[in-house]
Amino acid sequence: AQSVAQPEDQVNVAEGNPLTVKCTYSVSGNPYLFWYVQYPNRGLQFLLKYITGDNLVKGSYGFEAEFNKSQTSFHLKKPSALVSDSALYFCAVRDRTGGFKTIFGAGTRLFVKA
Amino acid sequence: DAMVIQNPRYQVTQFGKPVTLSCSQTLNHNVMYWYQQKSSQAPKLLFHYYDKDFNNEADTPDNFQSRRPNTSFCFLDIRSPGLGDAAMYLCATAKLAGEKLFFGSGTQLSVL
Numbered sequence: 074a075q076s077v078a079q080p081e082d083q084v085n086v087a088e089g090n091p092l093t094v095k096c097t098y099s100v101s102g103n104p105y106l107f108w109y110v111q112y113p114n115r116g117l118q119f120l121l122k123y124i125t126g127d128n129l130v131k132g133s134y135g136f137e138a139e140f141n142k143s144q145t146s147f148h149l150k151k152p153s154a155l156v157s158d159s160a161l162y163f164c165a166v167r168d169r170t171g172g173f174k175t176i177f178g179a180g181t182r183l184f185v186k187a
Numbered sequence: 188d189a190m191v192i193q194n195p196r197y198q199v200t201q202f203g204k205p206v207t208l209s210c211s212q213t214l215n216h217n218v219m220y221w222y223q224q225k226s227s228q229a230p231k232l233l234f235h236y237y238d239k240d241f242n243n244e245a246d247t248p249d250n251f252q253s254r255r256p257n258t259s260f261c262f263l264d265i266r267s268p269g270l271g272d273a274a275m276y277l278c279a280t281a282k283l284a285g286e287k288l289f290f291g292s293g294t295q296l297s298v299l
Contacts, residue, residue: 105285107288109290115292115293116279117230117279117288118290122287161227163230165288169285172237173218174232174235179229180228182227
């Protein structure tokens with residue numbers, strides 16, 4: 074069975090500082106990995122994905138994520154946080170051998186303080 | 188613009204009264220998903236379709252049913268809503284296995 078863990082309920086950073094939101098996963102095969110962001114009372118918006126190739130993937134709004142197969146991690150990063158980055162972030166995984174089933178982590182709330 | 192549309196945005200129903208939530212898409216995607224999300228928790232997958240092939244999650248209550256009459260539309264039927272079914276219901280689509288999900292804005296369901 075596939076699963077996703079986001080160990081931090083909340084991450085607090087000051088504007089201009091780098092941010093990291095952590096994600097680890099468990100799948101039986103090789104994963105597709107995704108990050109989504111959710112603003113209040115809205116659906117989820119896609120940020121970036123890892124399919125294959127370069128372990129460092131770049132996405133929307135200056136976000137990037139690093140795939141680490143040995144640590145089964147896919148942490149979301151940004152070099153310089155903005156107040157407008159404050160939102161709920163979800164990591165998601167899809168097992169390549171498991172059809173289209175996509176499972177989400179519990180989410181991490183990011184607060185960026187001015 | 189092509190998109191995923193959920194109606195209504197807010198739905199209020201009574202305890203035990205059947206309710207249907209709808210989702211439509213103009214993306215012509217093969218895969219459609221229904222997720223339940225409570226209070227900023229992880230979206231919980233209820234079921235998904237690949238074309239007309241229906242995939243139910245093992246822990247989805249029998250109270251929840253779904254229909255996909257064509258590529259564009261998908262419905263979530265809750266036969267006898269309980270107070271615990273109050274949640275945000277999210278519809279999403281995807282074209283291929285490795286592709287991102289496109290989400291609708293969700294339907295916030297209240298059960299009185």
